[in-house]
Amino acid sequence: MMDFSGMLAMIWLWPLLFALGLAWPRLRPYGIKLLPWALLPAGLLWFGFGWQLLADSSVTLKLEWPNILVGTRLNLDRLGFVWLSLSLIVWGVAALHSRWVQDVYAWRYALFFLLSLAGSLGLVVAADAVSFYLTFSLMSLAAWGLVIHERHASAQRAARWYILLAILGELWLFVGIVARAAELGTTDLSIWAQTSSAGWGLALIWLGLAVKIGVPILHIWLPLAHPAAPVPASAVLSGVMIKAGIIGWWLLLPSQAMANNEWLWLMPWLGVATMLFGGVLGLMQTDPKALLAYSSISQMGWLIWGIGWVWQSAQPEWMMLWVAAFAFHHALIKAGLFLAVGWVKFSATQARWMPWVWGMVILLALLLAGLPFSSGALLKAEMKQVSADALYQLPDSLLLAGSVITGLLMIQFVRRLARLEVQPKTLEKPALISWFSLVGLALIWPYAFMTPSWDNVLSDTQPLLIAVVFATAWRIRVNRQVHLAPGDGVVWLEAAGVKISQLKKHQAWWLKQQQYLVYWRLKSQQKLRRFSKRIYQAERFFLNWSNYVTWLGALLLLVGLSQVF
Amino acid sequence: MAEAMGLILNGLSLLLIGLGLAFFMAGTLGVLRFSTPLNRLHAVTKADNLGLGLVVAGLILQAGSWALVFKYLIIWALVLLSAAAVSHLIGQRAYQQTRQTESGETP
Amino acid sequence: MSWMLPALVLWPLLAATLGVLHQKHARHWGLVGALGTAVLGVAVMGLETSSWTLGGWALPLGIGWRLDQLAQWMLLIGAIVGLFVSVYAWLDHTLPRAFWWLWLGAWGAMNALFLSADVFNIYVTLELLGISAVALVAISNKAGATQAAMRYLLVSLLGSMLFLLGVALLYGEYASLDMVYLAQQMQSGPVMFLALAAMTVGLMAKTALFPLHAWLPLAHGRAHAAVSAILSALVIKASFYLLIRLWLEVFAPLDLSLAFWFWALLGSLAVLWGATQALVTPSLKQLVAWSTVAQVGYLAIGLALMIDAQAQFSWAWGLVGLILAHALAKSAMFLAVGNIQQRAGHDNLQQLGYVLRTERKTLFAFGLAGVSLAGLPISAGFLAKWWLLELSFDHQAWWLFGVLILGSLMTAGYVLRVLNLALTNQAQTQSLQAIPAGREWLVLILASLAIVSGLSAQSLWGG
Amino acid sequence: MLVFDGLLALLILGLAWRATSSRDLFESIVVFIALGLMIALAWVRLSAPDAALAEAAIGSGLAGALLLATWSRIEPQTDDRVRAFSWSWALVFSGLAVGLLLAFAQIPADGQGMMDEVQAHIPQAGVAHPVTAVLLNFRAWDTALELAVLAWAWFAQQALNRDHTPRYQALDGEVLQTFAKWLTPLVLLVGAYLLWRGATEPGGAFQAGAVLAAGLVIYSLAYQHPWRAGRLNDWVWRLSWVGGFWLFVMIGLVGLAMGVGFMGYPPAQAGGLILLIEICATLSIAFLLAAMFSGHRDTETLASKSNKES
Incomplete structure (x- = not known):
């Protein structure tokens, strides 16, 4: 039986390599055409490991690099295999359809596609929290480039909301992961699965991933981004990336001890x-x-x-x-x-x-x-x-x-x-x-x-x-079609703003507010500049020799006297 | 006899050292009180050379060996030499400066 | 003792001496010295860790040397950064030749410092290091460099004097100068607290920890780029290394109840104040120098967490990771600024838009270094900050967690402040100077190293 | 004697205060020189004649000469700023003073330090005087590095000394020259004596070097840069700056090769090697200190500098 464990790294390193290749301008025109080939190692792994899995359904593929990052572990078991399968198929079909993207910036699309692909495949095999977080972020943040690709107004609006919520989610997720890692003293997800930890750390992880899943209220980026992205990108956004949140819940939360x-x-x-x-x-x-x-x-x-x-x-x-x-x-x-x-x-x-x-x-x-x-x-x-x-x-x-x-x-x-x-x-x-x-x-x-x-x-x-x-x-x-613009909550917010501004009896008031807003903006810029200058000059206090020496003496006293307390 | 000799020697050296100190006092007073640099130099070199000479002479009487006497004399000679050279330098600078001020130049 | 250890000190000094004696080729002697020292610095990683006494005199009579993992890593960091800075300087013909013997003198002094386990001997190496570092600042032809060097000299001397006071007190109490022996004998008492205070404050001034940081932005901002890189990446780390030794080893047996608050508070203030100043300063070089002040704050926070942990000394590898991350990123950043500054002929942020846009490799390197400084994945800085965050969680120091995150955001802010300039549509206003292409690549490689080294930094604090 | 010591301490404090608070730079320098002499006296009282000698020669003599030379080259300036009294300053430093006093009161007065240990190993050290044994044998690495510090201080100064043109006023007559001529052999003699005596009694390379340097300074003042006239080869000069350090370290490396450890000597040859090192170190120290005063710059550097500028 062949050992496929090395492929666990190749499946995401290979597309990254492709992405790196796009730094070379002469390769850029071929960016889109090369996309399907970025899935080659993943496909090989799928076939190779698929046979092994058929033979013995409990087999797990493992790769450990204890010295990379805070101990990198990759593995692939049955569950991962299902996820790998769906990722592989959807990304593959989307890659073949990417030739619909034909503008001058197609290579940028290819770049973000590859980065996102690397992240998406990487998180399937991640078996430690840091690699999961890194691949998950890579996927999320690179997908921003896919959402904004067409650059029209709605794409830009969608991308703005997308990146806002993505970063918010990242932040929650990161803090949650750090909290959990600090408490458990390890980033090994097989231990994480069995051990619970402080509730708010779990809550933050849950929330961070809920953004990706599109749990109501946190979903608002989703109906904006999917229509705005190019068609094949929408397919992966909706087919694969959205599900990263589900497997993330499963991997990062104490799934074995949740009852x-x-x-x-x-x-x-x-x-x-x-x-x-x-x-x-x-x-x-x-x-x-x-x-x-x-x-x-x-x-x-x-x-x-x-x-x-x-x-x-x-x-x-x-x-x-x-x-x-x-x-x-x-x-x-x-x-x-x-x-x-x-x-x-x-x-x-x-x-x-x-x-x-x-x-x-x-x-x-x-x-x-x-x-x-x-x-x-x-x-x-x-x-x-x-x-x-x-x-x-x-x-x-x-x-x-x-x-x-x-x-x-x-x-x-x-x-x-x-x-x-x-x-x-x-x-x-x-x-x-x-x-x-x-x-x-x-x-x-x-x-x-x-x-x-x-x-x-x-x-x-x-x-x-x-x-x-x-x-x-x-x-x-x-x-009759009851119509609602995509992005519900955002739309309501935005529409409410416009409505208020258009109310007749409030128009004068509103105009004044707007003028005040402009004035306030100028004023605050001015204030900021003055504040910056003052901060800049405040350093003189520390530059003063007499103060410097006084600080020095005060610190001496502080450390020297600390045993009194 | 030896006792009387010792007494005389002690008294003599005490006298010499006391005299030397008096010259030092006078020299110091001169440095403090005299008005021009040259006057001050005059006071201090004369007084110090003589003062130190007297002190050394007093100490020689107390010395236990000829080697020590020799060292005392060398010290005196070196101080004489350096005092002369240094006073000469200071005096020359002071002289140059006064001439410059008199002729209206700024140093 | 392997011949490599004395060679680590003597080889750079020898090359420097030959440079002085044979000034026409000081540059080449300098490069020879730097390459040799770098090779030695890497090679010592393969040596067995051990300790020795010089001249065969048993302790406490002789001077102790020791090579433990901390020393090995510090030597290695010096070797890597030193190598890059040296090649960069070799390609920079505007540097006076005195740079070479001063820099190699400083390098030799640092190596001697890392090897030494004897507090008085360390004082002597600090003197050699200080005198070379100050002169390195002073050789800059930038306006105000002499004043900055003067200030640095006074601070450096003040720091050395305080360190020496501590040494004297230690010797008076325990009649020994060996750190290991002192740590074994250490007992609480007013004299020891005085010694600790004097040495700490002296080294703090040398490390430029808030509020004793004021000399650093001046000196590092006005020195030559290669010099700033050395000072920021290595020289202040030497004194911080001593702080680690003192607090986690020599004085560790003392009951330091306030220590956590002392270091954590000063570190947090340094992080915030340094980053704030970096956000408002009008000059690119100053911005990077201020960032050093902020990053020193992170080092202090790391120390605070280590002390509070009452942790095993081996835990200090997280601190080494922090030092490594900062050394690589900051040297890359200063060298990148050197490229930009030399190309533009000035470092006034407002007028750098065009130059930044033309210097793509350098700008990219600056960005990479910024990524590591801000602690974004997957850089060395990310791992170091991960370690800090994890520890502050362990200690339930939530406020510290906030400071760390805020500091990272502010770091990203001032790095973006520079990167943003490249996006402005500024027209070319002055003619640009040519710089060797090799220097751009060099900076790029160094910055990439700041990212890539994060991948394997686990071996630092893993085991 | 307690009265004398108390007066001395007060005098030192007073002079230090005067040196730092004076508005006239020249006065400050003169007071500083006097302060150095008083501190030397204090060392004598603490029965450390070698430290006293070093303090008098370097701290007071050479440093004073350097300060005066610098003073003669800069614009005359007086500091007219009014210094406001700072309560925080006063509070912090009076607190520190009290703390220091309290802490020093805790130090055991009978501290012998490492003296027993040193005495026990004197027979193997090759010299009889404990201080010399420590400096040149037990802790030779410190001393070698100190030599390097001195050399690098001079290298640093050399790097900064961009346009050094000393302004000495010519003197009439030959009193100074004659004086220097008479003095030089004596200075050489004293230096050699101090060096030789270091093996058994207080003295040694640093003191001897300082005395020699003082002689060189006087000589150079009298004859206005004798070394510029080419009496000594540039190479000899430059070798002399680093010769002491390198000889010291090379012998240390030989020790490593012979198995006695880095910076160690075979016990049989220790005495001779130490003497050799001391001679070279003395010369290095003397020439380095003298060079710092006279701002010697070799012609090569000057030539290349002017090339670059043109």
Whole structure:
């Protein structure tokens, strides 16, 4: 059996090497074309280790560098393998689709793509807190370059909110990690998984990662960033990166010792809240990409709910595989859907493929909505069944509502997609083939692990049916789109500001405020300058010899007398 | 006899040293009281040379060996020599300066 | 004793002497001396740690030398930084040749200091170091350099005198000058506290810890770039190294109840005051010099945490990591500033926009060094600050945690202040001087080292 | 004698105060020289004649000469600033003074230091006087480094001495020259005597070197830079600055090679080696100190400097 442990480092070093290569201007024009090759080591590892895993499902690949950073550990077990698989597939397909990005700055896109890819693959194999933090940050911060890539006003706005929340999340995460590392005295995640520590450190880690997952209120960057980014970037943002938060929760929090946590009851409820929240807001979208972004939030609700009961169970490691499978399912479908937006939007040259494309779109939408005998339905049913003995149970109706709303979202998505304005762009066949393969894989993968049965067919069909009925009823009776601009909370804030400024009776007052604001800004700049100057001159106090010697004497007294106290 | 000799020697050396000290006092007084540099030099060199000479003479009477006597004399001679040279230097500088001030130049 | 240990001191002094005797080729003798010393400094990492007495006289009569891991690391840091600065200086023809014998004298003195375990002998090495360092500042032709050197000289002498007072008190009490022996004998008492106070304050002045820092921005700001790099990266570290030895070894048996607060407070003030000044100062070189004041604060905080930990001496490797991170980053930064300053002919921040934009490699190096200074991952500075944060958590010193984070943000602030200038659309206002391309690469490599060394710094405090 | 000691202490304090508080630089220098002599006297009272000798020769004589030479080269200046009384200053330093007194009161008065240890090893040291044994044998590394400090102080001064043109006023007559001529052999004799005596009694290389340097200074003042006239080769001069240190260290390295340790001597040859080292060290010290006073710059440096400027 071949030893693949060295590949654990190669999978993220290799794309970093590519990124470094882009520093050489002559390589830049090839940046986009080289992207798929950046996944080569990851693919080799996937195949090589996949065989070993088939032979023995408990095998773990390990690599330790005790002298690098504060002790670097990398490993890959079953769970990591699932995550590696979804990352590999989605990043790979996105890399093939990246030729849609054709502007002069395409090499910058390639650069950020590679950096983000390195981080995203690295965090899957990270087995110590510092490497996780570093790769996670690399992924998050580099993705800023993907969000802002198109540079139009909405991209810049999205990027601003993205980086704001990303840095906030980083900060929480960092402080939390330091706190936990200081308390446990190690950064080895296998120990972290088994040992709890001070609550607020855990809370900070949880919060820092919640930003990435898009937990309501912390989600506002998400519906702004996903539509603003280029299509393949949206696919990875929504397919892979968003799930880094979930595996981060699993790795950094004491997953094996969570059962007694007094806050645990919150997780399932938060999950359902997220499901419904994302769904309802998503229904009010008109941009299909924004709609998909909200759908992602909604789907994350399922994962939050899932990890909530995983932590309660006696065998969290085993249970986590279900959550991973759901993440895998969502990653493939959501990436496929985002890319579908591209195929429709840039469709002109592939006219003869369009019926096929539409067929695939509808198939994907059905898969996500939980078509009976498909991955969505199977997984949800299995998860419900496995979670039956969990301590904190939710009413079934809530989960049903979650499923129904997904169905509604998908119907809305297909309708909105059909109205999309078309901007022709060419793309070679490999991309199309990869997309078709992705859809095919999304369709068939569950049958390798699960056998569908006829027992649940009724309950599985239920949400979809309700969704269709509801959508039809709405179409006939109301037929109205309730519109909400993407970014809800931000929009409300911004809109409120504009509204207040436009109120007639307040206009004079507002004008005065604005003038005052300008004045205040000038004034404060002036003050700052004067303050800087004063600070600069304050150093004279220390420069004065007499003061210097007095300080010296005072310190002598202080140290000399310290034994008195 | 030896006792009387010792008494006379002691008395003599006491007298000499006392005289020497008186010259030192006078010299010091001169340095403090005289007005011009040259006057002060005059006072101090004359008085010190003589004063030191008398003190050395007094000490010689107490010396136990010829080697010690020789050393005392060398000390006196060296002080005489250096005092003369230094006074000469100071005097020359003072003389130059007074001439410059008289002719209206600034030093 | 390996011949390498005396050679570490004598080789640079020999080269310097040959430089004085053969002044026409002082530069080349200087380079020969620097290369040899650097090789020796790296090679001692392979030696067995041990201690010896010079001249074969047993303690307490003879002078003790010892090579432990702390000394090895300090020698290594000196070797790496010294090598880069020397090559840089060799490529800089504006340096007077006196630089070489003064710098090699300082290097030899530092090596002698790191090897010595004898407090009086250390005083002698401090004298040699101080006299060379002061003269190094004074050879600058920048306005005000002489005054700055004068101030530095007085502070340095004052520091040495206080150190000597402490040595005398130690000797009077225990009739020994050997640090290990003193540590074994150490007992609490007013005399020992006086000795500790005198030595500490003297070394604090030499290390430029707030509030005794005032000489540093002047001296380091006005000296030649290569000199500033040496002074900031190495010379102040020599006196800080002694503070580590004194507080964590010689005087460790004393009950130092206020020690944590003393060092932590002064360190925090240094961090904040230094960074604030760096944010407002109008000159690039001063900015970097002020950053040294702030970073010395981090060293003091590290010391505070170590003392409070009542920790094993071996824990001091975190401090070594801090020293290493700062030495690499700060020397790279000063050398980068040297490139920029020489190219522009001045270092007035407001008018550097154009030059910074043309000097991409140098600017990039400055940024890399800034990353390490601010403690961003994955640099050496990150690990050092990680260590500080972790320790301050261990001690429940939450306020210290805040200071550390704030200090890092301010560091990022003043580094960005420089990088931002490169983004302004400033037109070329004056003709630029040419500088050798090798110097740009050199700075870039050194700055990369400041980042990369973070990767393997674990071997410092891991075991 | 207690009265005398008390008066001496008061005098030292008073002179120190006067030297620092005087507004006239020249007065400060003169008072400083007097202060050095008083401190030398204090060393005598503490029965440390070698320290007294060094203090008188270097601290008072040469340092005073250096200060006067500097004074003659700078613009006359008086410090007219009014010094405000600072309460914090007064408080801190009176506190410190009290603290120092209290702490010193705790030091045991019968401290013998390492004296027993030193005495026990004198037979193997090659010299009979304990101070010399410590300086040149037991703690030879300190002394070698001190020689380096002296050399580097001169190198440092040389680096700074950019435009040294001493302004001495010519004198009429040949009194000074004759005096210097007569004095020089005596100075040489005294120096050699101090050096030789160092083996058994207080004295040694530093004292001898200082005395020789004083002689050289007087000689150079009288004849206005004899070494510029080319009586001595530049090479000899420069070697003399570092010769003492290097000979010392080389012998130390031989010790390392022979197995007695770095800076050690084979006991049989110790006496001879120490004498050799002391002779060279004396010459080094003398020439270094004298060079510092007269600001010797070799012609090569001057030539290259003017080349660079043109």
